[in-house]
Structure formats: structure tokens, C-alpha cells
Amino acid sequence: MxxxxxxxxxxxxxxxxxxxxxxxxxxxxxxxxYSWFNRDSDRVIxxxxxxxxxxxxxxxxxxSISNKTEKSSTEFPxxxxxxxxxxxxxxxxxxxxxxxxxxLQELKNxxxxxDTSYVVIEFGQDKYFDALEYLIIKEIFKRFNQSWNVVAKxxxxxxxxxxxxxxLENPGEEVLLxxxxxxxxxxxxxxxxxxxxxxxxxxxxxxxxxxxxxxVKHEDKFHKTTIAFTNNYIKLNxxxxxxxxxxGIGEYTKLLGGSGGPLNMGSxxxxxxxxxxxxxxxxxxxxxxGHPDMKTHxxxxxxxxELLESTFNYEQIREEHLRQFQLFGPEGVVDL
Numbered sequence: 041m042x043x044x045x046x047x048x049x050x051x052x053x054x055x056x057x058x059x060x061x062x063x064x065x066x067x068x069x070x071x072x073x074y075s076w077f078n079r080d081s082d083r084v085i086x087x088x089x090x091x092x093x094x095x096x097x098x099x100x101x102x103x104s105i106s107n108k109t110e111k112s113s114t115e116f117p118x119x120x121x122x123x124x125x126x127x128x129x130x131x132x133x134x135x136x137x138x139x140x141x142x143x144l145q146e147l148k149n150x151x152x153x154x155d156t157s158y159v160v161i162e163f164g165q166d167k168y169f170d171a172l173e174y175l176i177i178k179e180i181f182k183r184f185n186q187s188w189n190v191v192a193k194x195x196x197x198x199x200x201x202x203x204x205x206x207x208l209e210n211p212g213e214e215v216l217l218x219x220x221x222x223x224x225x226x227x228x229x230x231x232x233x234x235x236x237x238x239x240x241x242x243x244x245x246x247x248x249x250x251x252x253x254x255x256v257k258h259e260d261k262f263h264k265t266t267i268a269f270t271n272n273y274i275k276l277n278x279x280x281x282x283x284x285x286x287x288g289i290g291e292y293t294k295l296l297g298g299s300g301g302p303l304n305m306g307s308x309x310x311x312x313x314x315x316x317x318x319x320x321x322x323x324x325x326x327x328x329x330g331h332p333d334m335k336t337h338x339x340x341x342x343x344x345x346e347l348l349e350s351t352f353n354y355e356q357i358r359e360e361h362l363r364q365f366q367l368f369g370p371e372g373v374v375d376l
Contacts, residue, residue, distance in 0.1 A: 125156035182243035
């Protein structure tokens with residue numbers, strides 16, 4: 041069997057590290073043994089203490105200079121488009137469009153503003169915040185339902201951008217979606233119990249790294265939610281917060297063909313859009329930067345970033361809409 045060169049190189053590097061550690065350990069042990077047999081010699085003891093002190097100080101100095109806290113921060117907008125009188129999502133192509141429609145179809149008629157001559161953007165902003173907050177959590181659970189050790193990568197295919205996802209075997213900690221959503225008791229769609237019939241395979245449960253603590257913090261004043269994943273290796277915060285909301289759908293009026301487009305933009309029905317901010321912050325444990333398991337944990341954090349970016353990043357979605365419009369016209373932007 042032919043072993044890939046990259047894999048062979050990686051294994052060789054690991055073997056060299058192990059040999060260096062063994063050599064260093066043997067050298068230190070040899071010096072200590074020699075000093076023990078000559079422990080009555082002040083010269084030997086002084087030399088040992090001096091060498092050990094200088095070596096320790098050199099190690100600490102080198103590590104304090106080169107070993108830095110590894111941090112990263114990714115932030116992007118998340119957008120929804122809707123129309124009165126029912127405040128359902130418009131049929132614009134979105135990676136999360138189907139799930140969003142499934143949420144909003146549960147809106148109770150008695151909760152919807154009665155005046156249909158205009159959109160109440162405050163109502164739209166609140167309800168779509170709750171819907172997207174729920175979908176962000178569910179998307180993570182759906183993708184990590186088999187393993188936390190995955191390889192995720194955004195790639196371009198003929199139909200547009202796609203996320204490849206490969207789960208690898210690795211022991212982890214099983215968490216139920218229902219248990220996490222207990223921290224979202226004020227969420228409109230969680231109150232309706234949308235999650236109760238979610239099969240495990242489609243997000244009813246997820247596998248996270250061992251000993252990972254999950255905490256949820258709500259800041260009502262700023263309409264912000266932070267989900268914090270913390271373990272011995274990585275601290276990952278996902279923060280979802282309000283941004284802006286306005287009447288109309290901006291450039292999509294043109295992209296969808298004006299009054300003759302698929303949405304019949306010339307009708308008296310008003311439209312609105314709601315925008316939010318999604319920020320993902322990752323910080324590695326400074327003291328375990330070189331641990332053999334750090335790479336797997338960092339890959340887990342990077343996979344969450346890739347997942348949320350490819351699914352919810354409106355900047356990427358808009359670029360794809362413009363590309364599809366150039367190729368196919370309004371039909372390239374509409375989810376038929």
C-alpha cells in the first residue's frame with residue numbers, strides 16, 4: 041500500500057518530536073543521577089542548580105514570548121425578507137429559506153398586526169429574530185448529530201457554493217436539543233414547541249467535544265443572545281444580535297424584475313427586511329496550544345464557523361444572487 045507523502049511526513053514529524061522528548065528526558069535524568077551520586081560535592085550541586093535554573097528561565101522566557109493566545113473573530117450580517125399581511129418570508133433563494141418558512145407558517149393570526157396597509161417593522165424584526173435564533177441552534181445540532189470531529193469546507197460547484205461535510209469517528213458528549221432550548225423560554229417559536237418532534241438525526245441531538253460546557257446569555261436591552269461553548273481547549277462564543285430593519289427590499293425590487301417580476305412587485309402588498317449580526321469568537325487555551333488534541337478541537341471550532349458562514353452570511357448570499365441574476369435573470373434569485 042502506498043502511503044500519502046503528506047501523511048508520511050506528518051508521522052515522521054511526530055516521531056522526531058517523541059525522540060527529542062525522550063532524549064531530553066534521558067539527559068536530565070542522567071544529570072540528576074550523576075548529581076545524586078556526588079551530592080556531597082558543593083561544586084556539583086551548585087552546577088546542577090545553576091543549570092536547572094538557567095534552563096527553566098530560558099524555557100519560560102522563550103514560551104512567554106512565542107506562546108500567544110490564539111484568537112479569531114468572524115462577523116457577518118443575517119437577513120430576512122417578508123411581506124404583509126401575513127409576514128411570511130418572500131420566496132427569495134436563501135440556504136435557510138425552507139426552514140424559515142416552516143417557522144413563520146406557525147405564526148398565529150391573532151398575533152399578526154391587523155393593519156395590512158403597511159408592514160410593522162418592529163413586529164417583523166422581533167419575530168424573525170426569534171426564528172433565526174432558533175434556526176442557528178438547530179443547524180448546529182443537525183450538522184453535528186453524528187460526531188463533533190468533522191471536516192467542513194466551502195467549495196464552488198456548478199450550481200453555486202456548497203458546503204462539504206465529513207464526520208469522523210471520535211468519542212464525544214451527547215446533548216439533546218430540547219435541553220438547550222430550555223434556555224430560550226422567551227423565544228416565540230420555542231414556546232410553540234417546534235422542536236418537540238425533531239428526529240435525532242435532523243437535529244434532535246448533537247455530539248460535542250467531551251467536557252464541553254454550554255451556557256446561554258440573553259441581553260434583552262440590546263436584543264442579543266450569546267451561546268458559549270467552553271472546554272479545556274477552546275472557548276467559542278456565538279453572538280446573535282439586532283442590527284437594522286426597514287420597509288422595502290432594496291435592490292431586490294430590481295433583481296426580481298420590478299412590477300413584472302415573479303413576486304409581482306407592482307402589487308399594493310408592502311414588504312420589509314430585517315437584518316441581524318452574527319459573530320463567532322474563538323479563543324484557544326494558552327497553556328494547551330501545543331497539545332496533540334488541540335488541532336481536533338480547533339478544527340471543530342472552524343467547522344462551526346464554516347457552517348454558519350455558508351448558511352447565514354448575507355454577504356456571500358448576495359454575491360451568489362448577483363451571479364445567478366447575471367446568468368438566469370430574476371428566476372435565478374427566486375426559490376420556485
